Amino acid sequence: MSDLVRELELLSAEVDWPATPAFAPRATKGTVPSVARRRRLVVAIVLGVLALGAGALAATGVIHFGGATIKRVDTLPPVDRAPRLALGTPIRAVEARRILAYRLPPRLSDPDAIYTRDGSLNFLYLEHGRPRAVLTVFREGSAFLDKLVHTTTKIRRVRVQGAPGLYVPDVHVVDFLYGGDPRLSQPTLLWTKGGLTYRLEAKDALGLASSG
Amino acid sequence: MSRPLTSEADLVERARGGDGAAYDELVRAHQDIAFRTAWLVSGSAADAEDAAQEAFVKAWRALGRFRQGAPFRPWLLAIVANEARNRRRSAGRREALVLRAAAERRPPDGAASPPEAAVLRAERRDVLLAALERLSDDDRAILGCRHLLGLGEEETAAALGLRRGTVKSRTSRALDRLRAELGEAP
Numbered sequence: 115m116s117d118l119v120r121e122l123e124l125l126s127a128e129v130d131w132p133a134t135p136a137f138a139p140r141a142t143k144g145t146v147p148s149v150a151r152r153r154r155l156v157v158a159i160v161l162g163v164l165a166l167g168a169g170a171l172a173a174t175g176v177i178h179f180g181g182a183t184i185k186r187v188d189t190l191p192p193v194d195r196a197p198r199l200a201l202g203t204p205i206r207a208v209e210a211r212r213i214l215a216y217r218l219p220p221r222l223s224d225p226d227a228i229y230t231r232d233g234s235l236n237f238l239y240l241e242h243g244r245p246r247a248v249l250t251v252f253r254e255g256s257a258f259l260d261k262l263v264h265t266t267t268k269i270r271r272v273r274v275q276g277a278p279g280l281y282v283p284d285v286h287v288v289d290f291l292y293g294g295d296p297r298l299s300q301p302t303l304l305w306t307k308g309g310l311t312y313r314l315e316a317k318d319a320l321g322l323a324s325s326g
Numbered sequence: 327m328s329r330p331l332t333s334e335a336d337l338v339e340r341a342r343g344g345d346g347a348a349y350d351e352l353v354r355a356h357q358d359i360a361f362r363t364a365w366l367v368s369g370s371a372a373d374a375e376d377a378a379q380e381a382f383v384k385a386w387r388a389l390g391r392f393r394q395g396a397p398f399r400p401w402l403l404a405i406v407a408n409e410a411r412n413r414r415r416s417a418g419r420r421e422a423l424v425l426r427a428a429a430e431r432r433p434p435d436g437a438a439s440p441p442e443a444a445v446l447r448a449e450r451r452d453v454l455l456a457a458l459e460r461l462s463d464d465d466r467a468i469l470g471c472r473h474l475l476g477l478g479e480e481e482t483a484a485a486l487g488l489r490r491g492t493v494k495s496r497t498s499r500a501l502d503r504l505r506a507e508l509g510e511a512p
Contacts, residue, residue: 118501118510122473125451129474130424132371134361137353137382191412232391257387262412289408291388295487296412 177269179280179304180311181258186265190287193296199248200290201238202231210235216251216310219275219323225249234258239316247316254311261299262287272303274312274323279305281320288315338398342389349389353382356399359475360406363485366470367410369463370421377409384409403477404484411487422459423470457507465500472497 177184210216210228214235218225225237234252238245252258263269263286270281282302289296303319305312314323334355340348360381364374385405392401458466471482472493482497483490505511 116501118505118508119473121450121454122469123476125454126474126476128451129455131362132365132374132421134358135375135379137357137361137379191414257384260384287412289412291384291391291405296408 177280180254180306181252182261182304182311182313183257183259184261184263184269184280184282186267187262188265190262190264191296193287193298199238199245200231201227201229201236201248202234203229205230214251214253214310215308216312217275217308218249221322221324222247222249222314239322247314247319247322250313250315251310252313254306254309257291258311259291259313260289261302262289262296272305272320274303274305275307277305277307279303279323334398335395338389338392339394341386342392342394349386352398352402356402357382359399359477360402362475363403363471363477364406364410365421366467366475367407367485368414370413373413374410377413378406381406381409400481400484403481404487407485407487423455423466423474453508457504460507461500461503464496465503468493468496469500469504 176186205213205228207228210230213230213233216235218237222237222239226240227238229236229238234250237249237251239247239249261282263282264284267282267284267286270283272279272281280303282304284301286299286302287296288299288302300315300317301319303312303314303323305323316322334352337348337352341352357378361374361378364377364381365371368374368377381402385402388405392398458469461469467486468482471477471485472479477485479490479493482488483493486493488496
């Protein structure tokens with residue numbers, strides 16, 4: 115160990131670190147200690163979200179939807195504007211079906227590639243060799259991703275294939291809890307169906323997920 | 327008969343099963359290092375508090391995804407640092423590292439006056455701290471994580487979102503720049 119490193123380590127004891135707040139009681143307050151209670155809470159939150167009108171959604175600070183948490187911020191944090199898509203391990207459709215019993219909208223029924231990551235599935239759709247859309251499917255109820263959207267973004271309540279959904283029409287930041295750094299996201303459509311949450315990221319997400 | 331000490335792995339497993347008290351204990355064990363890591367990354371005590379608080383809630387919600395048998399602290403610090411990076415202010419003044427007040431560093435009552443050598447060491451610490459403050463945010467963060475907080479290379483990599491090899495090379499370069507700030511030969 116060099117003398118300088120040793121000096122830095124001694125210096126640590128002399129630094130006036132800010133006092134650590136008491137976190138424990140607040141960290142667990144309001145969270146749910148079991149999967150069953152968590153599922154009931156998610157259902158309650160989703161029902162609560164659906165009870166709100168579109169205007170109310172726009173004014174709400176934090177929205178929870180099927181494992182996605184949407185927060186409003188005045189300024190989006192700095193992120194890599196050209197990130198690598200961390201989609202996971204390539205698999206075949208037959209393997210994907212063994213992981214999750216998903217149902218794809220008609221216009222998304224033929225993905226160019228399928229990947230799995232952390233129990234979720236990622237369906238990639240290409241156009242002229244470049245990503246046009248990414249559809250992520252994961253189990254509803256588990257905390258899976260955070261979205262940071264600008265306070266001016268108008269989040270819309272929509273129906274997708276008859277299922278409840280939310281549409282984030284603007285570019286925003288998405289943070290998959292265990293999938294690399296936060297990154298910029300294109301407009302995104304979220305919906306829940308059959309115990310699964312679907313997240314479609316594409317400039318024309320509403321059109322791609324429609325029934326037609 | 328004395329009760330056996332509860333290992334961290336036991337606490338993690340209990341917390342994964344929904345035991346809030348076990349999770350509280352994990353938080354208490356790691357809240358200092360989590361908060362200081364968040365402070366080094368965000369540069370603000372208020373942001374660090376928000377980041378750590380949010381990270382503890384996120385980690386609790388996500389314990390089901392925690393890989394059984396893996397070390398808990400790097401996983402937690404990665405979530406904390408991620409939250410802190412989201413809150414890092416692009417504008418505005420970063421809070422500086424400062425030394426505790428001299429009165430707090432005096433020997434306890436009845437102890438001998440500090441010898442001159444100790445005073446010299448104190449002066450050296452002022453110089454060292456000032457040199458640290460002149461480094462870039464990235465250099466200060468990596469030296470802060472590695473040598474002020476005592477995080478291992480793997481934990482620093484998780485906290486700063488770097489590869490382990492990158493931590494090693496960047497630490498070495500940051501130390502060289504610190505020596506240069508101090509006017510010392512590399």
